[in-house]
Amino acid sequence: MSTTPDFINEREGRVPVAARADLLVVGGGPAGISAAVAGARNGLSVILLERYAYLGGLASGGMVLVLDDMCNGPEISVRGLCGEMIDRMERLGLCVVPPESERLSDETLWRKWSRWGVFDFHSHVKPQPICYAAAFDPDGYKRAANDMVREAGITLRLHSWFSRAIVEDGHITGVICDTKSGRQAVMGSIVVDATGDLDVAASAGAPFSEGSFIVTTVFRLGGVDTEAAERFEYEEPEAFAALDREAKKIMGGSWDKWWLKTPLPGIVWCNCPHMAGFDGLKVEDLTRADFVGRDRISALLTFVREKMPGFENAFVIDVAPQIGVRQTRLLEGVYVMTKEDVTQRRHFADTVARGRDYYYPYRSLLPRDVSQLIVAGRHYSATSSAQRISREIPPCMAMGEAAGVAAALALDAGVTIDRVDVAALQARLRAQGADPGDRPAQNALVAVAAE
Structure with a gap:
C-alpha cells in the first residue's frame, strides 16, 4: 500500500467467495425481499444481502408505516407479495386495514380512519375517500419478512455492506461486500440491485442520473391519548388549527397530518420533519x-x-435508525419514465408492475451496458420529477416481484435477463396473484409500445 496526501493506493488482495446462487439480491428492503421470495418460489437458489441487522429497509428501519398508493379507486392495483405481507402482519395483530365496506368518502368514516393515514391523498373529493391502505408496526414488517424469507429457503446474509460489483466483459457475476469477517465475494448468475441508491448498477458502470428530495428523521411518540387528541381536533377546530400550524413551523415542514396512529395503543408515528438540501449519498x-x-x-x-391536548405525557419511543432518503441515483435504463408517463397514466405493452394508476415497463428495470443485472425499487429508470410521484413502497414491492420472476424465466429459458419473454412474465405474475398491469385500467392512456 502506498499513500499520497490525497489518496490511499490499495493493493487488491484475494477475496474469498463466500456463497453462490442462481439469483443474488443486494438490498433487503421491500423490493429486495419481494425479488428474493419471488425468485425462490419459482425454483431458484437465492442469496439476499442486507447491510443492516434486519429486513424491511425504509418500511421497517425507516419506519414509513403506511403502505399506500396501491389502489385505483375501488380497484386494488398492487397485489401479490405486498398483499401477502399485509395479510401476515394482520395475523400478527400488527397491521390495520379499513374494511372494504368503509372505503368511501364520508365525514364519519373520515374521522374514524384519517388518523391512520389510510385515505386517498391524491383525491380532490372532500373528505378524501378512505381506501385500501395499511397502517403497520415496524417490527411486524420485520417479523413477516423473516418468515417469508425463511419459508422460501433463501440464504440470508445480514451485516453485509455492499462494496463493489464484479463485472467481466460487461457481464455482472457477483459483488464484493464488507463484513466483520473481512471482504467477501458473493456470486450470482443474475443480480438484482435493490439498494434504493443504485449502488450496484452504478458500481457496475450502468448510466444514471442524480436527483434529490426531502429527507426525514422519522420518529414515534408514546404516551399519547389519541382519543383526546382527536376530540380536540374535531370539537375545537380553530384552536387545533392554530396549534397544528405552530407544530409544523417548529418542524420546518411535514405532511398535512404530521402524526398518525399505529397498531400499538398510545403510540403514534411522525413522518417528519421534512428537511431539504441534504444529499443522501454524502456522509456529511x-x-x-x-x-x-x-x-x-x-x-x-x-x-x-x-x-397540545392528548400529548401532555408524550415521550419519544424511537427515531428511525435509517434516515428517510427519498431520491439519490436514478437509473438511466433502456427506457426512462417521464412525469408525463405517470400523470397521463401511460400504459406500456411491456408493463410488469403497477402503482396507483401508473405503470412500470420492464425496460425501466433494465440497465444499459451491463448484462444480467436488473433493478427494483425507488432507483428505477425515471426522471427525477417522475420518480417523486411514483416511488411508494407497494409498487416497489411489485417491481421486486417482477424482477424475481423474470430471473427465474431467464434462467429456465437459457436467455439473458433483458431477453425474457415479457408476455410470459406477465402471465406468470398474474397466475401467482400479482397484477403486472398487463390489463390497462379504463383511465389509462394506451400509447406506448415496447421497443
Whole structure:
C-alpha cells in the first residue's frame, strides 16, 4: 500500500467467495425481499444481502408505516407479495386495514380512519375517500419478512455492506461486500440491485442520473391519548388549527397530518420533519440531517407536551435508525419514465408492475451496458420529477416481484435477463396473484409500445 496526501493506493488482495446462487439480491428492503421470495418460489437458489441487522429497509428501519398508493379507486392495483405481507402482519395483530365496506368518502368514516393515514391523498373529493391502505408496526414488517424469507429457503446474509460489483466483459457475476469477517465475494448468475441508491448498477458502470428530495428523521411518540387528541381536533377546530400550524413551523415542514396512529395503543408515528438540501449519498449530509432532525423532534416534543391536548405525557419511543432518503441515483435504463408517463397514466405493452394508476415497463428495470443485472425499487429508470410521484413502497414491492420472476424465466429459458419473454412474465405474475398491469385500467392512456 502506498499513500499520497490525497489518496490511499490499495493493493487488491484475494477475496474469498463466500456463497453462490442462481439469483443474488443486494438490498433487503421491500423490493429486495419481494425479488428474493419471488425468485425462490419459482425454483431458484437465492442469496439476499442486507447491510443492516434486519429486513424491511425504509418500511421497517425507516419506519414509513403506511403502505399506500396501491389502489385505483375501488380497484386494488398492487397485489401479490405486498398483499401477502399485509395479510401476515394482520395475523400478527400488527397491521390495520379499513374494511372494504368503509372505503368511501364520508365525514364519519373520515374521522374514524384519517388518523391512520389510510385515505386517498391524491383525491380532490372532500373528505378524501378512505381506501385500501395499511397502517403497520415496524417490527411486524420485520417479523413477516423473516418468515417469508425463511419459508422460501433463501440464504440470508445480514451485516453485509455492499462494496463493489464484479463485472467481466460487461457481464455482472457477483459483488464484493464488507463484513466483520473481512471482504467477501458473493456470486450470482443474475443480480438484482435493490439498494434504493443504485449502488450496484452504478458500481457496475450502468448510466444514471442524480436527483434529490426531502429527507426525514422519522420518529414515534408514546404516551399519547389519541382519543383526546382527536376530540380536540374535531370539537375545537380553530384552536387545533392554530396549534397544528405552530407544530409544523417548529418542524420546518411535514405532511398535512404530521402524526398518525399505529397498531400499538398510545403510540403514534411522525413522518417528519421534512428537511431539504441534504444529499443522501454524502456522509456529511446524512450526519448533519440526523442532528438537525433530532433537534427539531426535541423542540416539537416540548411544544406539544405543553400545548397540545392528548400529548401532555408524550415521550419519544424511537427515531428511525435509517434516515428517510427519498431520491439519490436514478437509473438511466433502456427506457426512462417521464412525469408525463405517470400523470397521463401511460400504459406500456411491456408493463410488469403497477402503482396507483401508473405503470412500470420492464425496460425501466433494465440497465444499459451491463448484462444480467436488473433493478427494483425507488432507483428505477425515471426522471427525477417522475420518480417523486411514483416511488411508494407497494409498487416497489411489485417491481421486486417482477424482477424475481423474470430471473427465474431467464434462467429456465437459457436467455439473458433483458431477453425474457415479457408476455410470459406477465402471465406468470398474474397466475401467482400479482397484477403486472398487463390489463390497462379504463383511465389509462394506451400509447406506448415496447421497443
